[in-house]
Amino acid sequence: MCLRFSYSLSLPLLFLFFLGSIPSILTQQNEDPTIKTMQDFSGYPVVEPPHPFVSNSLSVDAQTLQKQIDELSTFSDTPAPSVTRILYTEKDVLARRFIKYLMGLAGLSVREDAVGNIFGRWDGYEPELAAVATGSHIDAIPYSGKYDGVVGVLGAIEAINALKRSGFKPRRSLEIILFTSEEPTRFGIGCLGSRLLAGGEALAKALKTTVDSQNISFLDAARSAGYAKDQDDLSSVFLKKGSYSAFVELHIEQGPILEEEGVSIGIVTAIAAPASIKVDFEGNGGHAGAVLMPSRNDAGLAAAELALSVEKHVLESGSIDTVGTVGILELHPGAINSIPSKSHLEIDTRDIDEKRRNVIIEKIHQSAIAIATKRKVNLSEFRIINQDPPALSEKSIIEAMEAASKELNLTQKFMISRAYHDSLFMASQDISYGHDIYSMLQRLQP
Numbered sequence: 173m174c175l176r177f178s179y180s181l182s183l184p185l186l187f188l189f190f191l192g193s194i195p196s197i198l199t200q201q202n203e204d205p206t207i208k209t210m211q212d213f214s215g216y217p218v219v220e221p222p223h224p225f226v227s228n229s230l231s232v233d234a235q236t237l238q239k240q241i242d243e244l245s246t247f248s249d250t251p252a253p254s255v256t257r258i259l260y261t262e263k264d265v266l267a268r269r270f271i272k273y274l275m276g277l278a279g280l281s282v283r284e285d286a287v288g289n290i291f292g293r294w295d296g297y298e299p300e301l302a303a304v305a306t307g308s309h310i311d312a313i314p315y316s317g318k319y320d321g322v323v324g325v326l327g328a329i330e331a332i333n334a335l336k337r338s339g340f341k342p343r344r345s346l347e348i349i350l351f352t353s354e355e356p357t358r359f360g361i362g363c364l365g366s367r368l369l370a371g372g373e374a375l376a377k378a379l380k381t382t383v384d385s386q387n388i389s390f391l392d393a394a395r396s397a398g399y400a401k402d403q404d405d406l407s408s409v410f411l412k413k414g415s416y417s418a419f420v421e422l423h424i425e426q427g428p429i430l431e432e433e434g435v436s437i438g439i440v441t442a443i444a445a446p447a448s449i450k451v452d453f454e455g456n457g458g459h460a461g462a463v464l465m466p467s468r469n470d471a472g473l474a475a476a477e478l479a480l481s482v483e484k485h486v487l488e489s490g491s492i493d494t495v496g497t498v499g500i501l502e503l504h505p506g507a508i509n510s511i512p513s514k515s516h517l518e519i520d521t522r523d524i525d526e527k528r529r530n531v532i533i534e535k536i537h538q539s540a541i542a543i544a545t546k547r548k549v550n551l552s553e554f555r556i557i558n559q560d561p562p563a564l565s566e567k568s569i570i571e572a573m574e575a576a577s578k579e580l581n582l583t584q585k586f587m588i589s590r591a592y593h594d595s596l597f598m599a600s601q602d603i604s605y606g607h608d609i610y611s612m613l614q615r616l617q618p
């Protein structure tokens with residue numbers, strides 16, 4: 173996204189798919205105590221930009237923006253400073269109402285689709301042209317912070333307010349998108365709204381029968397929030413090709429690089445291609461004392477060996493951009509005196525090179541088969557949950573972002589986003605879901 177409000181927020185920020193330069197600045201030091209907190213958080217002092225834009229009419233109202241961020245954070249199911257805002261819950265609905273209210277105040281025409289992606293549009297003077305869009309998400313995993321996603325939504329609204337105050341009239345329409353369920357918390361799939369916008373037919377089909385951990389169906393949950401009213405068919409959410417000429421997302425960095433290096437702006441040149449895999453091994457189990465070592469087929473050791481092989485295959489790629497993580501490793505029955513009869517792993521692997529990432533997945537698969545044979549356990553499941561393509565940022569947008577950063581004397585750095593965001597799906601009309609997202613969603617049923 174295209175704001176220059178980071179003087180006040182003082183957060184290291186990532187710009188994904190930047191669309192153009194809409195310079196705006198903070199023109200005043202701020203005494204608001206929450207802003208000091210943000211400075212403490214980021215470690216950056218608020219700096220008055222020594223820049224001609226100080227006298228420019230384009231300026232962001234950082235104080236109001238900060239207040240809005242703070243106000244939005246109160247729509248939470250856990251006490252401050254944490255934020256918990258799960259898809260389609262009462263707090264999520266209230267937060268959405270707040271955003272729609274602010275969009276309305278900004279003079280945007282607001283519409284929502286069947287899953288609750290929210291669009292606020294400012295018509296350009298050539299409204300038949302494809303719009304330029306920006307946005308992010310406001311759902312929040314349990315006990316998260318108040319900036320994740322939120323700066324990309326509220327910041328976008330303030331950017332449009334700043335443009336309007338300056339008298340600017342856009343040629344192309346500008347649109348702000350609030351994406352539904354960027355977080356996978358409730359229904360197990362991240363970037364749900366943007367995946368559907370990108371034409372995720374398998375996902376649209378799967379969602380008809382998907383339920384959450386409380387056995388509430390996706391469609392019932394959506395209806396309780398006022399969406400998916402009388403339709404089960406979610407294909408109405410799919411974007412027509414060419415709906416947007418560019419998309420940009422402003423997001424806090426979810427890694428330490430910008431903060432460690434004292435750089436304000438990260439310009440994302442590519443988003444790494446994520447994939448996730450679920451693996452189950454099954455053995456005979458048995459008593460930890462009674463079954464002697466030669467007679468065992470330990471599902472836990474198979475999982476441990478596979479976890480190490482994930483690391484080995486990733487390191488053997490020789491690429492610093494290739495990563496693999498076993499974030500979940502569960503043993504059944506989970507007793508100290510019981511040989512694990514079942515083990516479950518969830519593996520995340522990413523790379524900016526999709527082919528290289530797919531080679532890693534295949535090697536992990538081969539290792540799982542070999543380990544199962546060697547340890548006489550059953551590889552009862554090897555399921556690729558998602559296998560998404562990477563995205564490269566548009567060169568002209570990267571250049572515009574760089575020019576804008578320079579103009580405003582902001583430190584900036586080109587980087588790869590290894591966390592993925594809705595931008596990954598906005599960049600693609602052709603999303604790959606791996607073999608089996610449908611079955612994966614079925615399996616989330618209790």
Ligand SMILES: [Zn+2]
Nearest residue numbers: 320321354423
């Ligand atoms: Zn986020």
